[in-house]
Amino acid sequence: MKNLFKTKFNTACIVLIPTCIGINYLGKLIASTLKLPLWLDCIGTCIGAILGGPLIGAICGAANNLIYGFTTGDNITLIYALTSLGIGLAVGIMARLSFMKKTSGALLTAVVGGLTAVVISTPLNILFWGGTTGNIWGDALFATTQASGFPVWLGSFLDELVVDVPDKVLTLLIVFAIVKFLPNKLVSLYTSDDTIEKLD
């Protein structure tokens, strides 16, 4: 258990972070090119979290939103830096508890990551957007709950839930498929529990 948050801050891990941020961007780009009703904007964060551990995942997530917020004009993402940080941390912890070895474990990780995102995003949604998320399916559900008199927080929670959990499930299945086939000489750069043996 003591290795849960152990992180190597070597050059390899530092280089991993911008790559993961780039992957996040690509995921979002592909989702919008294929017009999928999901975000797919945290593939990189999850890869970072699985390879580098919870702390690298958290840094990937937070840096991702901060960089895009301050440079690409999509500054609403700034406040969701907290959500991304939470996803990175949650997925990283699940991976360190070796849940990412099997597909069923990957699904469980996805649910945990998705719920973390929902719990952190809902208050932010209510505060800044009055409860909407900007996703068509989720907002349609939000409008229905508001029309039938549910409180804003419950509507917003459901709005986020129906989008975030399927989104994270698909994300982590993609991540699981990719990480499984990465060459060992790459993965070993990031593992923190290796020991050095001396021959003399």
Add this chain to the structure above:
Amino acid sequence: MKSISLYVANNSYLTKLHPFTKLLYIAAAVSIPLLSGRLWMFCTWIGVSLIILTSGKLLRKTFPLIAFSFTILLTIFLIHGLFHTGNTTVIFSIGPLHFYKEGVLYSAKIGLNILNMLLSFAVFILSTKPSEFVEELEKKGFSPRFGYIINSVFQIIPQMIGTMHTIADAQRSRGTETEGSLFTRAKALIPLISPVIAGSLINTRERAIALEVRGFGSGIKRTYLTDHPKSKVDILCRLILYAAILIAVCWRITLCLI
């Protein structure tokens, strides 16, 4: 290769201002209306941002940013105008749809807050070169490793988009359908995304070695290529902004005490 940064190098006075002065402007523009809580305050700061953007010849570049969040603003207005839980007084109706005063006011506050944030950030984003901002942060003691992360994101993304286009063309020539029903499009996702991701992860190994060879991990104090001293205009702007924030805080405190 097109950069993802929105920086406009038009050599206006805004680009010459110190990045930290513009950051302070964001802090003032976002915090003062929230502290005062008045709708006219939001409108005032939106006006100020628009004047600054116009004087910096950036107004035309601002419209795509606003258009981007316009649909979300519209959704908020519709949902809360029609269905907000505290709705009692109807102000106007379009056909069978009734818009209520409470919901419209609530959505106006959210909408103005978002618009205000967008415009004040636009002042910073459109007139600040990311690498210059990172360098100023590093001079203030920000870790050069994090500085590298930020700078390299701007180099990596155009590269990765290039790779993705190559892969998309290759997969299409092999018969992958990227248009059609939702299921067809979802099926295209894996063959498009996995080669780019795996490839860029494998590249990180070589990049790490290249950086290590050039002394990336060294702890010696670094020197900087350019120098950006604070001008008199910078100092004046900062004084005005600090004073404005201070007045807003004092006003809020006196309001609470009375």
